[in-house]
Amino acid sequence: MKDYDEKSQQSYLIILDQQQIHRSFQSFGCLLRVLSERESGEMDVLLQEYSILGPWKNIMRACSDLNALGMDVFKMIRCWVGSGSSVSFWIDNWTGFGPLKDRYPLLFLLESNKTCTVEQRMSPSPLSRFNWDWIGPALPSFVGPLLHECEHFLLAFECNSGSEFWGWDDGNGTRKDFAVKTVRMDVESIILGSSATVLPWSNWLPIKVNAFVWRAALDRIASKTNLSLRGITLDISCESCSGFPESVDHLLFRCPRVKTIWTLVLQWCKVPPDIPSSVSEVISMHNAWGSSIKFKRALHCILLTTMWIIWKTRNNKHFKNRIPRLDETIGDIKLWSFTWVKNRGKCSLIDWNSWCNFSFTM
Numbered sequence: 001m002k003d004y005d006e007k008s009q010q011s012y013l014i015i016l017d018q019q020q021i022h023r024s025f026q027s028f029g030c031l032l033r034v035l036s037e038r039e040s041g042e043m044d045v046l047l048q049e050y051s052i053l054g055p056w057k058n059i060m061r062a063c064s065d066l067n068a069l070g071m072d073v074f075k076m077i078r079c080w081v082g083s084g085s086s087v088s089f090w091i092d093n094w095t096g097f098g099p100l101k102d103r104y105p106l107l108f109l110l111e112s113n114k115t116c117t118v119e120q121r122m123s124p125s126p127l128s129r130f131n132w133d134w135i136g137p138a139l140p141s142f143v144g145p146l147l148h149e150c151e152h153f154l155l156a157f158e159c160n161s162g163s164e165f166w167g168w169d170d171g172n173g174t175r176k177d178f179a180v181k182t183v184r185m186d187v188e189s190i191i192l193g194s195s196a197t198v199l200p201w202s203n204w205l206p207i208k209v210n211a212f213v214w215r216a217a218l219d220r221i222a223s224k225t226n227l228s229l230r231g232i233t234l235d236i237s238c239e240s241c242s243g244f245p246e247s248v249d250h251l252l253f254r255c256p257r258v259k260t261i262w263t264l265v266l267q268w269c270k271v272p273p274d275i276p277s278s279v280s281e282v283i284s285m286h287n288a289w290g291s292s293i294k295f296k297r298a299l300h301c302i303l304l305t306t307m308w309i310i311w312k313t314r315n316n317k318h319f320k321n322r323i324p325r326l327d328e329t330i331g332d333i334k335l336w337s338f339t340w341v342k343n344r345g346k347c348s349l350i351d352w353n354s355w356c357n358f359s360f361t362m
């Protein structure tokens with residue numbers, strides 16, 4: 001992708017940068033750790049000063065990307081209240097609907113202590129549920145209906161003797177520990193739909209390979225047909241066979257040269273010669289082979305590495321005019337998959353010779 005990005009212009013990059021989003025997910029984890037340890041009300045200060053460099057800036061940039069998908073991150077990152085002693089009543093998102101100061105700005109204006117805690121305003125006792133403290137001797141009468149609505153809304157929430165929990169709300173009120181995987185699956189379900197295949201993220205492979213496969217599954221890599229659909233004038237025919245439009249499926253699976261690569265890879269792996277025709281097929285096909293989970297994971301890495309190398313080879317030809325040699329391409333697939341499986345997968349018993357002969361145990 002780097003080669004492609006260098007030659008193309010920013011206008012081509014309409015698609016989201018999933019690698020950036022992945023890094024930002026990690027920033028959200030950082031945010032939640034800070035939230036769980038901070039003093040009440042500090043979050044608001046941090047957000048107002050997000051222009052400072054560092055993780056806060058990354059978080060706000062990612063929020064903007066996710067907002068474009070309809071995900072309001074600062075409603076999804078919320079607190080499940082325990083005693084309420086460390087949660088700001090007006091400022092923190094502890095209802096899952098955003099801060100109360102945004103929902104009831106007039107009441108917040110009349111609050112005497114803007115940074116009061118949930119514990120100070122709400123009591124576990126059903127007899128005296130709310131302990132309001134307003135500016136001035138009495139609340140103006142026209143605010144009565146609004147306060148009534150607010151109290152009605154808050155009846156769904158209760159303080160208890162437990163501890164506060166900051167986590168990820170998927171929009172259904174479900175309490176989830178924060179994990180990159182959780183957010184990614186929520187993003188995928190929005191982009192792909194709930195019935196679509198969920199892409200397994202392999203931590204045996206670098207982020208750039210996972211992100212590439214994710215983009216390919218979404219049909220969002222910069223194939224010639226996709227660029228043409230975005231209004232860029234170019235010859236969309238495949239440079240390898242000159243016969244078909246260069247779609248994602250064509251350049252990764254259906255082009256005659258690419259079919260030869262897949263045939264050789266499947267032969268090397270000693271599995272049936274069923275060449276995949278789409279990313280979703282690649283994602284699931286390793287499940288039918290091998291006996292151990294580790295072996296299946298290694299096969300999965302090889303298949304995803306094959307897609308990645310095919311894409312790199314295509315870019316080298318297109319941008320650097322390097323005519324690809326078949327034996328070099330296969331050699332790259334073996335070498336990179338070996339490097340990642342052995343080191344990232346911690347499969348130290350595999351050596352290069354047994355990998356090339358595909359005669360190893362895991």
Ligand SMILES: [Zn+2]
Pocket residue numbers: 238239240241242243244250254255256
């Ligand atoms: Zn072709």
